[in-house]
Amino acid sequence: xxxxxxNLQSKESKSIRKKPLRCANCDIEILWSATVVQEQAYCCxxxxxxxxxxxxxxxxxxxxxxxxxxxDIESE
Numbered sequence: 001x002x003x004x005x006x007n008l009q010s011k012e013s014k015s016i017r018k019k020p021l022r023c024a025n026c027d028i029e030i031l032w033s034a035t036v037v038q039e040q041a042y043c044c045x046x047x048x049x050x051x052x053x054x055x056x057x058x059x060x061x062x063x064x065x066x067x068x069x070x071x072d073i074e075s076e
Contacts (some may be wrong), residue, residue, distance in 0.1 A: 023053075
């Protein structure tokens with residue numbers, strides 16, 4: 001019984017850790033050590049001070065979208 005309970009707790013803690021940590025100011029996913037101020041996680045000292053964000057975004061992969069974006073034109 002103890003082993004089952006312990007196993008359940010470890011599964012729950014793993015699922016909690018998988019939730020991405022997001023900045024309380026700019027809402028980006030934090031991929032590095034967060035700056036914590038008054039129990040709030042921030043991505044950088046700039047966001048912790050209320051902005052602007054001063055992050056280096058080199059850890060994020062860029063997304064290329066090819067094609068044409070079509071906008072609907074309302075007919076009168």
